[in-house]
Amino acid sequence: MTKILVVDDSNSIRDMVCFTLKSSGYETVEAKDGQEGLNKAKTSSFDLVISDVNMPIMDGITLCQELRKLPSFKFTPILMLTTESSGDMKQRGKAAGATGWLVKPFNPDKLIATIKRVV
């Protein structure tokens, strides 16, 4: 089963993303900030990471950089979940090693269609 790590500080967004993913048959693990996400990534392996950018404690960009330093996450797709459509944020994400991005507000079907591009 495809296992996805979902990192977002907003409970409702995280719940919705996880619900959407679970409804489509994915297994999800949640984290509420980058640090928690990183800790979970260190103790478990994932097929995909979906992370918000703006988070307390550790933001999504830093999380992405940290994950890429881990041998087991070298090739793992990492998608940034962001409302920021500006090219700047996307570039920062790419520079940090992100695979791509998902733009909030998300539509459940689109979310699933988009993540099928990487898993």
Place this chain on the structure above:
Amino acid sequence: MSIDLSQFIPSFLEESFEGLELMESSLLNLEQGDDETINSIFRAAHSIKGGAGTFGFNNVTEFTHLVETLLDEMRDGRREIVQNDIEILLDSVDCMKLLIEAIKNETECNDEKIDITTKLLEETLNTSQALSTPTSEGQSAETPAPSDALIEWSIEFVPDHHLVQTGNDPQFLFNALAALGEVNIEANASDLPALSEMDPEELYLQWHITLLANVTEDDIKEIFEWVEDECKLTITKKTATETAPIVSSSEVNKTNSDSQQPEQIPTPSEEPVAKSEVKSMKPESTNKPVKAKAEVGSIRVGVDKVDNLINLMGELVITQSMLSELGNDFDLSKVERLNAGLEQLLQNTKELQESVMRIRMLPISFAFNRFPRLIHDLSKKTGKQIELILKGEQTELDKTVMEQIGDPLVHLVRNAVDHGIEPVEKRIANGKSEQGTITLNAYHQGGSIVIEINDDGGGINRKAVFDKALEKGVIDGSSSLTDSQVFDLLFEPGFSTAKELSDISGRGVGMDVVKKNIQALGGRIQVESVEGKGSTFKVYLPLTLAILDGQLVRVGTEIYIIPLITIVESLQTQAESINRVSGDMVLYRLREDNVPVLPIYQLFGLESDATQVEDSLLVVVEDDGQKVGLMVDDLLAQQQVVIKSLNENYQQVEGVSGATILGDGSVAMILDIPGIINIAQKKARNHKNNNINSANTEEVTP
């Protein structure tokens, strides 16, 4: 497949309100260069916008977008943080609250405040020193309308060698292309190095793809969106009228410099060709979320509280198994162990009860956190300088009590600002600091929680209150009242000593309502004031509405429960203090008070041990300043009882507020003290009338 997200609307709303509160309190504390605070405000706005967009609450999304843009400029240091902008943002928070409340109530929000604030925000953003404002989201409007004809696209995809190291896999890109239409994919392995030179983490293949589909170039580019910087991508339209290749804009330079590249592809006979047949996927239909269901009250509980419950539950199970083992072959030698086990059970139950009750408890900061904003607004409106001090914010209070105490507290705080704190000139004249202080403090005292609203203002003018009460006919001129009795007059309906009405604390309709609301919660309010020094309003509230501390009393064979909070004292009657006014009306002299005595056995028609006051115990209870002595046969234990409503199973009985189940399984009624005092007063009035009547008849017949 349809995924219905509407079940998440309530949690989105709850989270949004939390976010708004955080925005408000952070805005009030915002100072120049405080990055963490502005970041947290931005994050809150950002989450609300994201959630609202997902559910299609477009008015919230649009409005919040403006707010977010302004915050973003502040966050990036492109805009200085000035007081005026903070005011606009505070207004914006109010607007967002209105909008989200409208969603919660499923109504339309047409408040003009939103239009005004929107305009203000737009004006502010237009005058921004910002270099650029982020563009709005969504697809560009330039996308030409699609026609029905299939177009044959030719795509050259030459990924950089490190492409897979960011987690992108060409296979998935091809899958996505296949979802658009018919694809034919050919791989070109000419760049593949010798095995010894190959880095397994690099990608050496290139692809040529033909796509037959009714799509625009943008649709194709969208698929390659994530990799456009990590590949050479050339998209050419084949069957279009124009034959010129449309080159991906970011690639113009590169493609020109490498213009010979297509010719370098080796002949097909030498290259291993991988033809991928990719299943075409049907585009999924989107579905709109259905209307949110009626809101069910929810409560957020810290994980530690739940963990604690589970832990206690575990201990209870251990005790239970210990006791059942003991019961298997019990003999008298094990009585001691049985007692120890029962003791443990008692302990477990008590802890479990406390923990369960704690689930409903929230820190009082939930009720307090609206006050910084209120004070901010009020001090702007009145021109008074006020500092607000919050204490004991972590004191926990039942959720229901919390929700209902909010409005009375707001009223008391408004009063403190309006009537308590003096204008600056007056403060200076009285030798006080310019800045007035209002302190909100919450703490536990016995079984109740006390909320204090203290101001260092002028205090209550005793004489003004007294005169006003005289004028209103609440008291007569001969009354000699203690200070606290005078201050209690403030809570009389229609009482206001402010000479001019202000829109802050209204027209004196408030204080009696405040008192009623607090009493409805089983609480009481008390005023202390020193003229020239300030006033303190103390609100006493029960910790919870579901459990009360009760005094068990016996009348005949029945057991009743008197709420401990209402009891002034319990005493053995002294014959010399008993006064029979007339007939069966009895007054008991309690220091300077005459307390009417109400025999419970008469009230409920029971047989009791003692029918005379002299032989009974008296429990003096108080409500609303009225004291009544309840005649009982015996005082039993004091204990916490769980309140069960009578209405669900029986009917409302005068003088009884509910019932509870005692340790031995029997049912005991909880006495409704305000109701009983009412009965006593009615009785006293009847007496008076009867006496007057009988007096009249005596006069008529000399």
